[in-house]
Amino acid sequence: MTVMTPSLYLGIDIGSTTAKAVLVDREGEVRARVVQRSGYDFAAAATAVRGAALSAAGVGPESVAMVVSTGYGRRNVAFAEQQRTEILCHARGVHHFYPEALTVVDIGGQDNKVIHLGACGERLGFTMNRKCAAGTGAFIEEIAYRLDLPLAELNRLAESAEGEVTIGSFCTVFSCTEILGMARRGVPIADIIKGVFRSVVKRVAEMDALDGKVVMTGGVVDHNPIVAVMLGEALGRPVVIAPHPQAVGALGAALIARDLMLN
Amino acid sequence: MAEIKKLETAKLMKKVMADHFYEIDAAAKSGSPKVAWCTSVGPAELLRAMGFVVYFPENHAAILGASRAANDCIPAANAIGYSPEICSYLTSDIGAYLKGFTPLAKIYDGIEAIPKPDVLVYNTNQCRDVKDWFEWYAREWKVPCLGIESFVNVGEVTKYHVDSIAGQMKKLAADITAATGGSRLDEDLLKETLRLSRRCSDLWKEVLEMAAHKPSPLTFFDGTIHMGPAVVMRGTQIAVDYYETLLKELRGWVGEGVAAVAGERHRLYWEGMPIWGKLRENAKLFLDLKTCVVASTYCNSWIFTALDPDDPWNSMARAYTELFIVRDDDYKEDYYRRMLEIFGFDGVIFHDAKTCPNNSNCRYGLPQRFAKATGIPFITIDGDLNDLRCYSEEQAITKIEAFVEQLDG
Numbered sequence: 001m002t003v004m005t006p007s008l009y010l011g012i013d014i015g016s017t018t019a020k021a022v023l024v025d026r027e028g029e030v031r032a033r034v035v036q037r038s039g040y041d042f043a044a045a046a047t048a049v050r051g052a053a054l055s056a057a058g059v060g061p062e063s064v065a066m067v068v069s070t071g072y073g074r075r076n077v078a079f080a081e082q083q084r085t086e087i088l089c090h091a092r093g094v095h096h097f098y099p100e101a102l103t104v105v106d107i108g109g110q111d112n113k114v115i116h117l118g119a120c121g122e123r124l125g126f127t128m129n130r131k132c133a134a135g136t137g138a139f140i141e142e143i144a145y146r147l148d149l150p151l152a153e154l155n156r157l158a159e160s161a162e163g164e165v166t167i168g169s170f171c172t173v174f175s176c177t178e179i180l181g182m183a184r185r186g187v188p189i190a191d192i193i194k195g196v197f198r199s200v201v202k203r204v205a206e207m208d209a210l211d212g213k214v215v216m217t218g219g220v221v222d223h224n225p226i227v228a229v230m231l232g233e234a235l236g237r238p239v240v241i242a243p244h245p246q247a248v249g250a251l252g253a254a255l256i257a258r259d260l261m262l263n
Numbered sequence: 264m265a266e267i268k269k270l271e272t273a274k275l276m277k278k279v280m281a282d283h284f285y286e287i288d289a290a291a292k293s294g295s296p297k298v299a300w301c302t303s304v305g306p307a308e309l310l311r312a313m314g315f316v317v318y319f320p321e322n323h324a325a326i327l328g329a330s331r332a333a334n335d336c337i338p339a340a341n342a343i344g345y346s347p348e349i350c351s352y353l354t355s356d357i358g359a360y361l362k363g364f365t366p367l368a369k370i371y372d373g374i375e376a377i378p379k380p381d382v383l384v385y386n387t388n389q390c391r392d393v394k395d396w397f398e399w400y401a402r403e404w405k406v407p408c409l410g411i412e413s414f415v416n417v418g419e420v421t422k423y424h425v426d427s428i429a430g431q432m433k434k435l436a437a438d439i440t441a442a443t444g445g446s447r448l449d450e451d452l453l454k455e456t457l458r459l460s461r462r463c464s465d466l467w468k469e470v471l472e473m474a475a476h477k478p479s480p481l482t483f484f485d486g487t488i489h490m491g492p493a494v495v496m497r498g499t500q501i502a503v504d505y506y507e508t509l510l511k512e513l514r515g516w517v518g519e520g521v522a523a524v525a526g527e528r529h530r531l532y533w534e535g536m537p538i539w540g541k542l543r544e545n546a547k548l549f550l551d552l553k554t555c556v557v558a559s560t561y562c563n564s565w566i567f568t569a570l571d572p573d574d575p576w577n578s579m580a581r582a583y584t585e586l587f588i589v590r591d592d593d594y595k596e597d598y599y600r601r602m603l604e605i606f607g608f609d610g611v612i613f614h615d616a617k618t619c620p621n622n623s624n625c626r627y628g629l630p631q632r633f634a635k636a637t638g639i640p641f642i643t644i645d646g647d648l649n650d651l652r653c654y655s656e657e658q659a660i661t662k663i664e665a666f667v668e669q670l671d672g
Binding site: 130 | 634640641642643645653654655657658661662664665668669672
């Protein structure tokens with residue numbers, strides 16, 4: 001009987017909105033990638049995305065050599081051997097794709113992050129949004145809810161806009177009030193949505209200096225790539241979206257697990 | 264999991280603080296000696312030399328914060344027009360009064376209320392809020408409120424500054440005598456009080472600088488507890504005795520190589536106010552990260568090196584103007600460099616306290632300038648001294664953990 005040596009590494013990223021799992025092999029190749037809603041039970045979400053990732057890869061839990069968890073719910077992943085912050089994991093994930101000095105901009109469900117990386121992937125500094133969800137995924141979700149629009153429609157609407165409104169308020173709740181007033185006055189919804197995305201870009205751009213190459217991650221740009229285009233317009237140079245941007249944190253966690261075991 | 268190491272002297276602290284509050288309570292109840300309220304970096308020496316027992320409302324507000332009672336009290340002050348955006352010490356303390364509450368009554372048997380003052384004495388060297396705070400009580404109790412209008416954004420402390428503040432202090436002494444019906448300044452007692460205050464200050468400085476040792480026997484969080492006597496009893500022999508005892512114990516720890524944070528991997532500097540309601544949690548967080556917050560501007564604020572019993576007025580004026588909080592950003596940046604030389608830290612945590620702009624030195628690019636000049640990285644934590652509505656604990660923990668990961672390389 002042959003005993004299989006565990007040779008896969010699992011990263012679990014429990015964000016405030018979605019839970020992600022990425023499974024990589026010894027070479028760092030992605031074997032499975034899963035994104036699901038986090039819900040209110042983070043432990044259950046972690047178990048669910050692990051199960052889905054293992055199923056997608058066609059392997060059992062015995063194949064996993066190590067699990068690293070990250071994200072807002074990283075402490076709820078009981079089966080993880082180690083925990084790392086989402087700052088480190090996003091940095092590691094982006095460095096995997098772009099091994100050079102750059103700036104990571106992650107727009108998550110409730111957190112925005114700007115992370116400065118050196119040429120070897122070392123973190124030179126980082127900034128997170130203040131205690132306010134303006135400019136995060138939660139802001140966009142709230143606007144979509146108030147306008148009764150499916151989230152999946154927002155990017156298309158913004159791309160079709162012929163004009164653009166200016167959102168004056170910092171506050172999500174007051175922004176909604178402002179937007180509902182515009183809708184009542186007959187401003188095209190597409191122009192409003194483009195204005196909402198512009199507001200997100202402004203919140204991000206004011207967080208920190210976005211030096212050099214800028215790579216974006218997170219669910220917001222995964223579903224709304226126009227945000228990266230608009231940030232590029234604001235910076236005067238193109239902005240890159242990392243592959244599978246919503247799962248970059250989980251990928252980073254998986255790669256850290258691999259680094260820990262192999263190095 | 265590692266446990267927070269407690270200094271034996273902490274037991275003495277309980278007695279010293281109890282004696283302090285019982286002394287003031289007895290004075291307030293009997294009417295003698297008279298009670299003066301004083302801002303924490305106000306002219307306490309002057310008041311002691313005029314025969315007052317001295318009560319510090321900021322200390323009371325910090326107790327409200329540390330006991331997590333502040334957020335029950337703040338809304339009451341908000342409701343009478345004191346904004347949630349202003350000093351949460353002020354809103355906690357006035358709110359507690361409006362609700363008829365004091366944590367002192369819970370801690371100390373026989374104390375029912377905060378002591379009613381015979382006079383309120385402020386110094387605006389910290390902020391204008393302390394004056395507004397005291398004036399509210401002055402109206403409430405119809406007692407005199409007097410004080411010193413200090414300078415702000417001071418670069419070099421010059422003769423002009425010293426003359427102005429010394430002149431105000433002399434006038435203040437006369438005004439207090441007039442307002443309280445006879446409390447007079449005893450010049451000899453002033454000199455003796457200043458001698459004791461200076462000695463207390465020197466000992467407190469020595470205590471804090473024990474953290475320069477590697478590993479450090481002391482954390483910032485320890486400092487926020489042990490600074491009590493330097494705040495409320497400077498100018499007394501009790502405070503001097505306390506710090507002599509504490510210093511002796513710390514020297515013993517250093518000699519034995521005892522670390523406040525076992526396995527100290529990183530050393531940090533804390534800039535800004537403590538988050539009083541999360542003191543223990545934050546101490547534990549850094550302990551688990553094997554990271555020692557070795558020093559802070561906040562604890563250093565009760566070092567008054569300029570005090571000189573042979574030159575009472577000018578030295579008090581200089582001491583209370585030389586404070587970090589009174590100074591401009593060039594001075595502050597240079598101050599951090601001096602702290603870096605003494606304590607050898609790897610990073611700085613700037614606490615952006617929502618309701619305390621004067622103690623939040625991260626709003627005008629200072630962290631970035633200091634980092635650029637020295638290569639010392641920093642993070643900013645959004646929070647508050649007392650109002651925990653302004654603090655997102657998960658976000659702060661993530662920032663701190665990520666910062667330590669960054670220092671790990």
